[in-house]
Amino acid sequence: MNRAITTLLAFVYALGISHGLACAGQPRNVLIFFVDDLRPELGCYGVDSIHSPSIDALASEGVLFERAYCQQALCAPSRISMMTGQYPDHTGIVDLFTPLRKVNKTAMTLPLYFQQRGYVTASFGKVYHHLRDDKTSWSEIPEPPSKKYADPNTLNGIAKRVREAKEQHLGVEKTRLAEKGPPTECFVTEDEGYRDGVVANQAIASLRENKDKPFFMCVGFAKPHLPFAAPKRYWDLYKREQFTVPSRERPDGSPGLAFTIWGELRAYHGIPQEGELSDEMTRELMHGYAASVSFADAQVGKVMAELDRLGLRDDTIVVLWGDHGYKLGDYGLWCKHTNFELDAHVPLIISAPTHSREQRSKALVEIVDIFPTVASMTGGDVPESCDGKSLQPLLQNPDQKFRSFALTQYPRGSTMGYSLRNDRYRYTEWIQAGTKRVIARELYDHQDTDTPSRNLADSPEQREHVFRLSQQLDAARRIENTNVNMKK
Template identity: 75%
Template sequence: MKRFSPFLSSILLAFAAAMLLTSPSIAETTEKKNVLIFFIDDLRPELGCYGADYIKSPSIDSLANEGVLFERAYCQQALCAPSRISMMSGQYPDSTGICDLFTPLRRVNKTAMTMPLYFKQNGYTTASFGKVYHHLRDDKANWSEVPQPPSENYANPETLQAIAQRTKQAKDQGVSVKEMRLAAKGPATEIYEVDDEGYRDGVVAKQAIESLRNNKDNPFFMCVGFAKPHLPFAAPKRYWDLYQRDQFTVPSRELPKDTPRVAITIWGELRSYLGIPDEGELSDEKTKELMHGYAASVSFADAQVGKVMDELDRLGLREDTIVVLWGDHGYKLGDYGLWCKHTNLELDARVPMIISAPGHAVGQRSQALVEVVDLFPTVASMATGEVPESCDGRSLEPVLENPNKEFRPFALSQYPRGAVMGYSMRTDRWRYTEWIKASTKEVTVRELYDHQETQTPTVNLANAPEYAGLVSRLSKQLNAAAKIEASKVKMPK
């Protein structure tokens, strides 16, 4: 290896030292970008900007026109708590060890790097409004602001009074926690003539707007979580009035042929609401009512996004702010005769994702396969120039610069079902799933769906002889990518 003379070496060292003394640091030369992330609960990628013209979503559509819309983004698990924890940590559920609804992150990992911790360490004001983590005050030590949102899911005083009475009766009877939660639920839909602030999400938007005003002169990392369109489908009447009941078409209730029982659910989440049968299908009338309520709730949430974005513009902060909007998982609205989430099906794993960042592509769409774990490294990289080593995901900056760029060969999701874990891989055309025993790593059943033409394929091809070679190849890819090891898979108790 070529060596410099001692004299020349001393000159080079002196020059380097002078440069360090006279040159500003990266932190000094790079102006910090604000970060604003919208969390939307149970939102299907079924919006105007995603081609669903019948859905009124002007605010989200406008945001899509200001950034990059990802056509094929996937969550890591179609369940609120683990999906949000994966997003906030940039890690897969097998890395966080959380794949159930009831475990807050900080209960099992006190030191995990998360977005609020990362941005707090980088000098940001960190603020959380509404439903960000499923457990609302999770990570509380790392939030500068985390006000408790109102708990009411309904606005009608009669509904609230009835729920309060049932809850009191259940408490007096000493029922279980589960029964108590059921007592606190009312009907699955509500139409009530009230201002937006009469419902929880309206108050959350107001809180976020006030925080923007207070922190406009400081770099901020702000998460704003809107609960709608999560059940109950309750929204001010004017949002219901945007739609006509007869415009909704009941989807086919037929399951894909040869789909295994473990792949689907009995949609107990919806069945816990008043007016929903304990078993069996819903009537066409009830299905249309719920579809109507869901659409109204989407438009209600969209209006709250618009309020916050309008304030960002009014304060002159838009050009200095990275804005992200995502849904924590997809949702079934009677598709296959099923409801809610809780599966590895395409309808549940695929999510809406929009990123609008200063200096990056505007009004573009990307077909790249991306994952929710990619959001943390993306915003960290754009805001500070660094990505925490703990992140499993990868920065999407190359795609934000060139939306036509390929990113991943496939996207991974997973869902637990008792003693087995379903690992699912979405390629350009196929969704391949293996249900694996945690104790033995034995594959109990497989699924293979062709998504070249549809989001709702009608047959599981995994056992068809003509697809045996494809199944073998996808299986090797899935296992290599997921690094499935029984000792690392922590199943919910």
């Protein structure tokens, strides 16, 4: 009898119940797809011209959030906010160059949270911006494949330019430009000719290895981030003439702080160092971006197919999100790095067993909500450090209200822009760090468009509205800062 009891207890322990794993009827596995620079322009988001069958299929198996917003339109702080469930003012990281563990050795993160609950924690591809950040919290974190271009002629060309720049002592900046290569590439190759194809295979191998264990897996696809390089068959899904050059007109009355010089794109070979792009180059980049989206979509499909084949789908929460939005010539701008709607608005899909399927939610949600969502849905307690809220109520009833507004921020030197997005408007204040003085305001009406043509902040008819929004934003920031101080 004692031996039987001992055996039973060992079996219970192996199931993870004593580690706080999911209770009966709750999924125990978590699979999160990170997609870099992904606009919420996919088939499932109503853009039929984009070929995204795998992500569309995932949306049909869960809840698509129509109004999800990142906390900052920059890779490193956005991903760190997601992985900690904290706003950038809480993490203290608002730049591209600071890994989380460089400034906070003990912050609770998603991989650490699940590691402490007895999960296998695996990271493939671009998850954190600094790929090996939080490395002690991962069971698996293989070296990422480094190939960005598949065409050997392109690679040779880059090497030649770098060598010439060094031989001519052209300096660090021009050598860096030479290293970038062209912003697009269309090459006949298998998916594994590019990094994301290899990343998908790494994730598939891990699923096979860990199919009998509870796992928390993050799979990060770099595309459609620059360079817009993808196998030719994905380019062939589109025709160049189908892409329409967007208006380059900036909103009337917007402060200079609102805009960016899109230096990220200008670093690539063949892009002018100043001025606008030609219509021809704009269409080429839009074509390359669309091809890269379809390439990333195919990699999502491969991993999901293996999840199904292994019989793990009914026991796994699947999340797909984009780390921030992206501009493709809108307002004459490129890339991200602003508080505009195009930069802050992101795709978010959550598919979970026993929850709503093929549903859409118009609720305002934030990316800091992902951590508490997967924690609660796997039967765990939500850490007190999390600033977000569990989306589980919306996964059960997508039509209910959730929050009054979503917050985004972006710095310009010592000035921080804080942006509040409610049902209709985006309101932004630019606040100096030292004086705490508001030096510029923006108010955009998004009732009919993502690219409004006028900043309404100084309109006399909007004076009372701006006052109320300013009070609301100030109160939200005060609550956030109070929570930060309490959690230190």
